[in-house]
Amino acid sequence: MAIVRPNLDQLQDLASRLHMRLTSEQASEYLALMQSSFDAYDLVDELPDEVPEVRYPRSAGYRPSGDENPCNAWYYRTEVQGSAEGKLAGRTVALKDNVALAGVPMMNGASTLEGFVPSFDATVVTRLLDAGATILGKATCEHFCLSGGSHTSDPEPVHNPRRHGYAAGGSSSGSAALVAAGAVDMAIGGDQGGSIRIPSAFCGTYGMKPTHGLVPYTGVMPIEATIDHVGPITANVRDNALMLEVLAGADGLDPRQYAPPVDAYSEALGRGVEGLKIGILSEGFHLANLDPRVADKVREGIARLERLGAVVSEVSVAEHGLAGSLWHPIGCEGLTVQMMHGNGMGFNWKGLYDVGLLDKHVGWRNSADALSASLKLCMLVGQYGLERYNGRYYAKAQNLARRARAGYDQALDRYDLLVMPTVPITAQPLPALGCPVTENVTRALEMIGNTTPLDVTGHPAMSVPCGQLDGLPVGLMLVGRHFAESTIYQAAAAFEAAGDWQTF
Incomplete structure (x- = not known):
């Protein structure tokens, strides 16, 4: 027509x-x-659109409630059976609800997107199914993924399965909660400011943010292409490594990828840490809101790695704070242009566009008052930077990001890994519905101090549970060189084998 x-x-x-x-x-x-x-x-x-063929049958499913969804961690339940054999045969998976699963609703935690149904599968979905996994549904996530807490998802918050009424972390809140509760073996999470690692730290799961571009983001709703990451959340290290083996590698449709090198990550699991050089990142212990008990628990974990044979010493990366600051103009101006003004897709990149998502997400303008407080804050900062300063601070921050990456790279020339607390606190009580904006936003962003820098620099980083405080998990974060995920798994597996973290 x-x-x-x-x-x-x-x-x-x-x-x-x-x-x-x-x-x-x-x-x-x-x-x-x-x-x-x-x-x-x-x-x-x-002309018909050029989108991938949907190869595995499924039904639209249903939205569970009540006893079937005690933590509000499920958005939609369905069942998609993958191949009869493969590395993940017999494993069950939940997808963060910004990941396209054809024929199954996708809301990305936001009421303004409710009713959208993708027409094709994300690349990570196809790879999981080809590897034999069974997808059990979509996990609730935070409002357009703009919160490290779990109180911004529509229509209600996600509860921590280890303590009802407490945050599960975000924005991959449902993904980590479902794995921690044993509802699925593994889950897909996304990470632009810590959204794989934060809920993993709060819930006691293993969450890997791979090197930027290692895993194709195709078919996942973007926030900002230069900080978009997608990766595995699991209950153990082996599943995490196997899952990344399945997910990693170029798909030819994602401009975030630059022919990334892949590895047989599971082969690193039995190597131990004898002689491995690990640098304790001083700046990672200098966050203003760091709970000293969290710091002590992480240092106990580091001491355990040292007893296992790792060579451990303090190291400073002055650019750690710089990278965290750069996240604000990159994240705020970038998301305002790509995710909001760009209707969820943006422009000026080659790859697979979701035309249906673009058509649906344009409607946010008619319901902007319904956007979450943390998203509104980021949009206000971003729009001001765009209008008042013509985007110059986004551009300069991207230039300075090379300096920030170089700071970590210089330390990683001397050390195999860096280590620090994933987040400065344990899971906090969920704020009350209708709480003041300041409380809402504070509880959404109070935990991102150590996670955002690695989204800017693109280094791989994994949250490993290293103990508990008052029954709530503490996360230790391992950081490696670009595309050195195997080294991270090597140390994580040795730590896991040293004992049950819940007793540490």
Whole structure:
């Protein structure tokens, strides 16, 4: 069918929004000249979209409630059986609800997206199913993934399975909660500011944020392409490594990927840590809100690695704080342009676009008051930077990100791994519904001090449970060189084998 053509009045109004002044005669000429372009639009409109084939049968499923969903960790339940054999045969998986699963609703934690149903599977979904996994549904996530707490998901918060009424962490809140509760063996999470590692630390799971670009983001709703990561959350190290083996590698559809090298990650699990050089990142212990009990528990974990044979010493990376600061202009201005003004997709990249998502997400403008407080804050910061300073701070922050990465790289030239607390606190009580904006936002962002820097620099980082405080998990974060996930798994597996972390 033909697209709708503008009339003269509409064209002049359009020109004025582009800061042009056209006379009626000029507008008429331009309108005639535009018709050949619109003919091309008609052709595009007539052709079928180029999207991947859906190869595994499934039903739309249903939204569970009550006793079937005690932590509100499930958004939708369904069952998609993968291949009869493969590395993940017999394993069950939950997908963060920003991951496209064809035919099954996807809300990304936000009421403004409710009713959207993807038409194709994300690359990570296809790879999981090809490897024999069974997908059991979509895990609740935070409102457009803009919270490290678990109180911003619509319509209600996600509870920590280890203590009801406490945060599960975010934004992959349901993913970590379902793994910790034993409802699934593994889950897909996403990480732009810590959203795999934070809920893993709060819930006591193993959460790997891979090197930027190692795992294709194709079919996952983006926030900002330069900090978008997707990766595994599991109950043990072996499952995590096996899952990453399945997920890693280029798919030819994601511009975040630069022919990433992949590895047989599970082969690193029995190597031990004898002689492994681990640097204790001083700045990671200097966060203003670091609970000293968390610091002590992480240091106990580091001492355990040292007793296992690792060579441990203190190291400073002054750029740790810089990278955390760079996250604000990159994240806020970037998400405002790509996820919000760009209707969930943005422009100027080659790859697989979700046209249906773009069509649905445009509706946020009609319900902007319903956006979460933390997303509104980021949008206000981002829009101000774009309008007042023309995006120069986004651009400069991206330039400075190379310096930040170099700071970590220099330390990782001397050490095999860096270590620090994943988050400065344990899971906190969920804030009350309708709490003041300041409390809402504070509880959404209070835990990101050590996680955001690694999203800016792209280094792989994994949260490993290392003990408990008052029955709530503590996370220890291991950071490696780009594409050195195997080294992280090597240390994580040795730590896991040293004893039950819940008794530490």
